Amino acid sequence: MKRKGILVVVSGFSGAGKGTLMKQLVRTYDTYALSVSMTTRAPRPGETDGREYFFVSQEVFEQKIRENGLVEYACYCGNYYGTPREYVERQLLAGKDVILEIEIQGARKVKEMFPSALLLFVTPPGIKELHRRLAGRGTETEAVIRERLGRAQAEAEGIETYDYLVVNDDLQACVEQMHRLIQDAHCAPKRNQEFIEMLRTQLTELCAHADGQGQVSH
Ligand code: ADP
Ligand code: 5GP
Numbered sequence: 001m002k003r004k005g006i007l008v009v010v011s012g013f014s015g016a017g018k019g020t021l022m023k024q025l026v027r028t029y030d031t032y033a034l035s036v037s038m039t040t041r042a043p044r045p046g047e048t049d050g051r052e053y054f055f056v057s058q059e060v061f062e063q064k065i066r067e068n069g070l071v072e073y074a075c076y077c078g079n080y081y082g083t084p085r086e087y088v089e090r091q092l093l094a095g096k097d098v099i100l101e102i103e104i105q106g107a108r109k110v111k112e113m114f115p116s117a118l119l120l121f122v123t124p125p126g127i128k129e130l131h132r133r134l135a136g137r138g139t140e141t142e143a144v145i146r147e148r149l150g151r152a153q154a155e156a157e158g159i160e161t162y163d164y165l166v167v168n169d170d171l172q173a174c175v176e177q178m179h180r181l182i183q184d185a186h187c188a189p190k191r192n193q194e195f196i197e198m199l200r201t202q203l204t205e206l207c208a209h210a211d212g213q214g215q216v217s218h
Contacts, residue, residue, distance in 0.1 A: 005033075005092040006191060007114050008099045008182055009107045012122030013152035015134030017168040018101050019052070021122065024175045025099070032182075033091035033098045038064060041079035044139040054084070072102070072109040077147050081106070097182055104158045111161070118185045120178060121162040125169045 012018050026032045038054040040061050049055050056064075061080045064070055073082030083100055091098045100110065110117050124130040130152070134145050159165065164181055168174045189196060 003095050003186070004191075005094070005096045005098055006182070006185060007088070007092065007110065007117040008032075008097055008185075009110050009117055009119045010099060010101045010122060010178075011104055011107050011119070011155070011162070012168075013124070013130055013155060014148040015130050015137065016122045016124050017133065017171065017174075018122050020171065021168060021174055021178065022099055022101050024171065025178060028175060029179060031097055033087075033094075033096040035083055035088055035091075035098055035100050037081050037083055037100075037102065038070070038073075039079055039081045041081075071100075071113070072106045074103055074105040074109075076103050077144070077151060104155050104161065108158075108161060116188075116191050118164075118182060119162040120164050120166055120181065121159050122166050122168050122174075125167055 010018055010022060022034055026034045036050065036052070036054060038056055038061060040056060040058050041053075043049065043053070043055050047053065047055075058080065061073075061082065064082065064084075065073060069085055070082035071085045071088055073080060075081075081102065083102060083106065088098050088100070100106070102110070107119055111119060124133060131145075131149070134140065134148065135142075140148070163185075166174060166178055166181070185191065
């Protein structure tokens with residue numbers, strides 16, 4: 001049976017460590033494909049176009065929306081962010097588990113469109129540590145950090161939307177836990193519907209054959 005890829009949504013407060021975790025996950029295991037989003041926000045120092053994001057203008061982003069080229073998109077702290085459709089569909093067909101590192105509005109849309117998507121929410125061990133990580137990253141002004149913490153407050157209200165909560169304390173332990181959760185998710189009946197139908201069809205055929213031969217059916 002050819003293994004099918006699943007869609008994995010990873011969300012969490014800004015500064016929780018999502019980007020760091022996902023880079024480490026795809027570096028460690030080759031079954032994952034990390035979707036690169038499109039955004040209108042400016043690159044941070046060290047970010048490269050096509051690696052962390054496709055950095056585009058608002059006009060280009062809106063054109064992509066009109067072309068139906070995005071699986072989902074949302075506005076976050078004044079900028080557009082969206083998931084390019086083509087890459088996701090191609091990687092799923094190739095059997096990869098596709099990771100979307102997106103915020104909560106996008107996560108909800110993905111869940112509506114793909115009910116078998118797995119939704120993970122990453123948190124730091126506490127909010128003091130979140131502030132320390134955000135400030136320590138050194139890529140945002142204090143005003144932007146405050147805006148992102150405000151957004152975190154709203155996001156915290158939606159955590160129950162997710163299938164699992166993952167606490168990013170020790171980075172490597174967290175990577176291993178996420179890997180296990182994703183691999184275990186492959187065993188859920190709702191992600192194996194075709195296989196289950198095949199078993200049912202074969203059982204029906206076998207029982208009909210046995211009855212036809214006059215054998216006792218149990
Ligand atoms: P996000 O993508 O969720 O906004 P980042 O991956 O940019 O977060 O991480 C924010 C900061 O926290 C970075 O400076 C990163 O190096 C640091 N960080 C990430 N995970 C851990 C961890 N487990 N322990 C300590 N620092 C971490
Ligand atoms: P950042 O500016 O810190 O890179 O990202 C800000 C927020 O946007 C994060 O919560 C991140 O997960 C989210 N995000 C990144 N890409 C996408 C996307 O394609 N769609 C949606 N909905 N959110 C995204």
